[in-house]
Amino acid sequence: MTAERLKPLLPAVGVAGLFVLWSVVTWQQWVDPVLLPSPIETAKALWSGLDGGAMGFDFVKTVYRTAASTAIAAVIGIPVGIALGASENVYRSLEFVIDFFRSTPASAMFPLFLVLFGVGDETKISVAAFGAALVIVFNVAYGVMNARKTRLLAAKVMGASRLRVLFDVMLLESLPQTFVGLRNGVSLALVIIVVAEMFIGSQDGLGHSVFEAQQLFDMPRMYAAIFAAGALGYGLNLLFILAERRFVHWSGK
Amino acid sequence: MNALQVLRPHTRGELTATPETVGKRPHVTIRGLSKRFGSTTIYDRFDLDIPRGELVSVFGPNGCGKSTLINMIAGLIPPDAGQILFDGRRLEEIKFGYVFQNYREALFPWLRAFDNIAYPLKMMHVDSAERRKRTEKLVAHLGVKIDLNLYPYQMSGGQQQLVSIMRALVVQPEILFLDEPFSALDYEMTLFMREQLQRIFLETGTTTVLVSHDLEEAVFLADRVLLLSRHPALVADFPLIAAARPRTDATLSDAEFVRIKAHCLEVFQREVRRA
Numbered sequence: 189m190t191a192e193r194l195k196p197l198l199p200a201v202g203v204a205g206l207f208v209l210w211s212v213v214t215w216q217q218w219v220d221p222v223l224l225p226s227p228i229e230t231a232k233a234l235w236s237g238l239d240g241g242a243m244g245f246d247f248v249k250t251v252y253r254t255a256a257s258t259a260i261a262a263v264i265g266i267p268v269g270i271a272l273g274a275s276e277n278v279y280r281s282l283e284f285v286i287d288f289f290r291s292t293p294a295s296a297m298f299p300l301f302l303v304l305f306g307v308g309d310e311t312k313i314s315v316a317a318f319g320a321a322l323v324i325v326f327n328v329a330y331g332v333m334n335a336r337k338t339r340l341l342a343a344k345v346m347g348a349s350r351l352r353v354l355f356d357v358m359l360l361e362s363l364p365q366t367f368v369g370l371r372n373g374v375s376l377a378l379v380i381i382v383v384a385e386m387f388i389g390s391q392d393g394l395g396h397s398v399f400e401a402q403q404l405f406d407m408p409r410m411y412a413a414i415f416a417a418g419a420l421g422y423g424l425n426l427l428f429i430l431a432e433r434r435f436v437h438w439s440g441k
Numbered sequence: 442m443n444a445l446q447v448l449r450p451h452t453r454g455e456l457t458a459t460p461e462t463v464g465k466r467p468h469v470t471i472r473g474l475s476k477r478f479g480s481t482t483i484y485d486r487f488d489l490d491i492p493r494g495e496l497v498s499v500f501g502p503n504g505c506g507k508s509t510l511i512n513m514i515a516g517l518i519p520p521d522a523g524q525i526l527f528d529g530r531r532l533e534e535i536k537f538g539y540v541f542q543n544y545r546e547a548l549f550p551w552l553r554a555f556d557n558i559a560y561p562l563k564m565m566h567v568d569s570a571e572r573r574k575r576t577e578k579l580v581a582h583l584g585v586k587i588d589l590n591l592y593p594y595q596m597s598g599g600q601q602q603l604v605s606i607m608r609a610l611v612v613q614p615e616i617l618f619l620d621e622p623f624s625a626l627d628y629e630m631t632l633f634m635r636e637q638l639q640r641i642f643l644e645t646g647t648t649t650v651l652v653s654h655d656l657e658e659a660v661f662l663a664d665r666v667l668l669l670s671r672h673p674a675l676v677a678d679f680p681l682i683a684a685a686r687p688r689t690d691a692t693l694s695d696a697e698f699v700r701i702k703a704h705c706l707e708v709f710q711r712e713v714r715r716a
Contacts, residue, residue, distance in 0.1 A: 336546045337546075338541055338543050338546035338547050339546055339547065339549065341517060341541070341547075342539075342541060342547045342548075344517075345515065345516070345517065345537075345539045346560060346561040346564050346608075347561065347564040347565065348564050352564065356549075357549070360549070360551045363551075436551075437551075437592070438550035438551055438592060438594055441550065441594035
């Protein structure tokens with residue numbers, strides 16, 4: 189009975205274990221303390237950085253860029269995905285082109301986008317949006333194409349027109365897969381944004397923070413920035429999972 | 442379309458007053474129906490009359506085209522040739538209901554049960570107040586005791602299939618098709634649902650075509666059992682099941698019922714062995 193009640197606490201075991209291991213390693217000095225600061229030092233750096241420090245600003249910048257690129261990707265990717273999924277012929281015609289660019293590392297597009305947009309935020313956001321949009325397009329199209337046959341037939345027997353079937357059935361059927369696309373899209377966007385902040389002449393953002401701390405050999409701050417980026421990624425994913433549960437209540441049932 | 446609805450009480454009266462409904466004007470006439478899948482001929486110039494206001498079960502060997510038949514009648518599969526008319530009218534001119542075997546995939550999980558039932562009315566451009574009214578009327582009429590504010594995935598299999606059946610009935614169909622509606626349910630639920638379907642049939646008197654893979658079910662529910670041969674399917678027999686309604690567990694052991702069921706089984710086995 190008590191064992192059952194303690195089960196929700198299981199995820200905390202892994203976290204606690206990691207901190208214990210990390211503490212032991214730094215305490216015993218198995219690793220050069222310059223390379224691996226103690227958890228407490230790292231936590232202090234994270235706190236001071238976020239609480240009015242530069243890292244708080246960097247965090248907000250990265251959130252803004254990731255959110256903007258994901259939003260653009262969704263606005264473009266969802267309608268294109270629907271159009272693609274609704275017609276087998278359109279899908280077959282464009283499948284290769286989209287799959288090719290989806291397979292191209294988005295980071296390889298940086299030089300091109302630099303030429304197009306310069307070194308400002310536009311480049312970072314547009315490369316991330318480009319990468320995320322392709323992921324979203326594919327997932328939405330896949331969701332629309334894989335709408336349950338019986339459900340489409342059921343709508344058809346009840347006299348639904350093609351357009352009705354698209355809006356009343358296919359779109360809703362594709363929502364769970366659309367959320368998979370959005371989750372993967374936002375993760376990819378964050379990856380691209382952080383990389384861009386490191387190397388594309390950036391003055392702020394978590395990527396810049398990690399890179400700068402490493403250059404200055406400020407290891408507690410570097411680890412703190414890495415953790416902040418990790419927390420951001422996890423939080424964004426969680427946000428989409430909660431949104432999915434709220435709006436796609438039937439998902440997986 | 443409207444004339445028929447007015448007529449329905451009379452046809453129902455006919456049914457209960459004279460169980461021998463032989464010689465009644467057919468509701469569905471099928472002439473010269475042909476269908477091939479690849480090199481397999483499922484139907485070759487197939488003819489059939491389905492009597493009005495009766496519940497017809499379709500039974501036959503595996504793969505003989507039971508579901509194909511009702512899917513062609515209901516317009517889900519186009520026939521290669523032939524004509525199917527409902528009182529001389531085409532499918533597009535009538536209202537019908539169709540119940541799928543797989544209720545889980547046939548209902549809309551994003552709509553509450555109530556809105557699932559009302560959905561076909563939306564397709565007929567009935568306004569929302571009227572949709573609510575008609576759906577509530579149907580629910581009250583059938584005496585269904587399910588919380589219709591639930592989503593389908595919150596319901597048991599039997600409840601979901603009952604919602605499917607109500608969705609098919611809400612348009613007041615002239616004809617109702619059911620494709621193995623209970624085969625995904627456990628035995629207890631199947632027995633309960635047979636009773637529900639019989640009750641619904643008695644209440645509405647709607648011409649019903651039911652595909653079944655269970656001979657007892659086919660005979661128990663039917664006014665007539667359509668026994669098909671192996672493909673290309675022919676009518677092996679089309680016996681009348683005269684047992685009075687409502688049929689109960691006692692009907693199952695009734696001498697005449699046992700006899701007709703044995704007869705159906707004999708015809709079925711003859712057709713199976715013919716391969």
